[in-house]
Amino acid sequence: MAELHQAPTSLCCCRKSLPVSGGPFAGDKQPSASPGPRVSRGPLVDVASVSNFRCFQLCHLHLDLKLNFAVKEMSGWLVLDLVPVQPAVCTLVLDSHPSLLIHSIDCKVPEDGQEAPVSLTYRVDPFTDYGSSLSISLPSGTVKPGRRIQITIRYTTTDGPAIWWLDSELTCGQSCPLVFTQGHSVCNRSFFPCFDTPAVKSTYTAAVRVPEGMTVLMSASQSSYSKQDRIFHFSMEFPVPSYLVALVAGQLEHADLGPRSRxxxxxxxxxxxxxxxxxxxxHWLDVAEDLFGPYLWGRCDIVFLP
Incomplete structure (x- = not known):
C-alpha cells in the first residue's frame, strides 16, 4: 500500500518499490528531517491495482471453468456479485492481463427481476508489465448505490504468470499432465479479471471441468465431485483476497496426516x-493456535508438486 502522492517510480510483482537508478547509496548519509508543519496525507491506494475497487463492495465471485490440457487453456466465465457504494458510478475497472482473452461481458440486476442479461461494452488498456486494465461501461440508470448487480465475464486464459502448465514429461509419474496456479501477489489477474488487491475480500464458489482421471483441488473450505458430469465443485465461505484463490489439477491422490491435515x-x-x-x-497447527487462536479453516491440505 502506498500514498496517493507517493507512487513509486518502479514496482515489482511483489508490490515492493525498486531502487531508483542514480539514487543515493545505502551508505550515504541522509539529511536529518527538519521540523515543520504537518503535511496532510491523501487516501491510501494500492499502486499495484488499476481497479476502482473503492467504488464497489464485492459480495461474492463464482468461477466456471473447463481445463483443456491439449492446448493449455482455461475457458469459461466469471460472475461478480457487486454492490455500488458511490453515486454516479458508470464504469467498472478490473485488473486483467494481456494473456487473458475477453469474449463477452453482460450485466443483470437481480432486484429488478431481469431475466435477460444486458450486453456491455468494454475496453482493455495497458497498465504495467504485469497486467492491464479492463474498463467495463455499466448500463446507465440501473446502477445505483446499494443495488446489487451481477457481472458475467466470458473469457479464455492460457499461459499467464499465474498459471503453470506442466507436460507429462515434467511430472514425477510422467504419465499425466498437471496445472497449478500461483496468484501471489499480483498474478491472479491473469487467472481471472478481479480487484487484485488485498484490500478487497469476498467469498467464492467454483465449478471446474477436467478430463477423466484428473483431480482438481482449490483453496476452498468445501468441495464435492459430480462423477456423472466430471465436475468438481468448490465453496469458500470465508472472505479472502483474490490472490488466495488457487487451483491445482492432475493425477493426485491423498493421505491423511492427522485428524485435520491431509x-x-x-x-x-x-x-x-x-x-x-x-x-x-x-504440531504446526497447534503452535499456530497457541499464537493466533483457533484454526478456522477446518482441514489443512498440502499439495506436493513435482
Whole structure:
C-alpha cells in the first residue's frame, strides 16, 4: 500500500518499490528531517491495482471453468456479485492481463427481476508489465448505490504468470499432465479479471471441468465431485483476497496426516510426502493456535508438486 502522492517510480510483482537508478547509496548519509508543519496525507491506494475497487463492495465471485490440457487453456466465465457504494458510478475497472482473452461481458440486476442479461461494452488498456486494465461501461440508470448487480465475464486464459502448465514429461509419474496456479501477489489477474488487491475480500464458489482421471483441488473450505458430469465443485465461505484463490489439477491422490491435515501428491510421490510431513502438520497447527487462536479453516491440505 502506498500514498496517493507517493507512487513509486518502479514496482515489482511483489508490490515492493525498486531502487531508483542514480539514487543515493545505502551508505550515504541522509539529511536529518527538519521540523515543520504537518503535511496532510491523501487516501491510501494500492499502486499495484488499476481497479476502482473503492467504488464497489464485492459480495461474492463464482468461477466456471473447463481445463483443456491439449492446448493449455482455461475457458469459461466469471460472475461478480457487486454492490455500488458511490453515486454516479458508470464504469467498472478490473485488473486483467494481456494473456487473458475477453469474449463477452453482460450485466443483470437481480432486484429488478431481469431475466435477460444486458450486453456491455468494454475496453482493455495497458497498465504495467504485469497486467492491464479492463474498463467495463455499466448500463446507465440501473446502477445505483446499494443495488446489487451481477457481472458475467466470458473469457479464455492460457499461459499467464499465474498459471503453470506442466507436460507429462515434467511430472514425477510422467504419465499425466498437471496445472497449478500461483496468484501471489499480483498474478491472479491473469487467472481471472478481479480487484487484485488485498484490500478487497469476498467469498467464492467454483465449478471446474477436467478430463477423466484428473483431480482438481482449490483453496476452498468445501468441495464435492459430480462423477456423472466430471465436475468438481468448490465453496469458500470465508472472505479472502483474490490472490488466495488457487487451483491445482492432475493425477493426485491423498493421505491423511492427522485428524485435520491431509497431503496430496502424485501416486509415486505420496509415500515420500507422508514420510516428510507425517507428525509435523498437526504440531504446526497447534503452535499456530497457541499464537493466533483457533484454526478456522477446518482441514489443512498440502499439495506436493513435482
Amino acid at each position: 497431503v496430496w501428491a502424485e501416486p509415486c510421490l505420496l509415500s515420500c510426502a507422508v514420510k516428510k510431513l507425517g507428525g509435523s502438520v498437526e
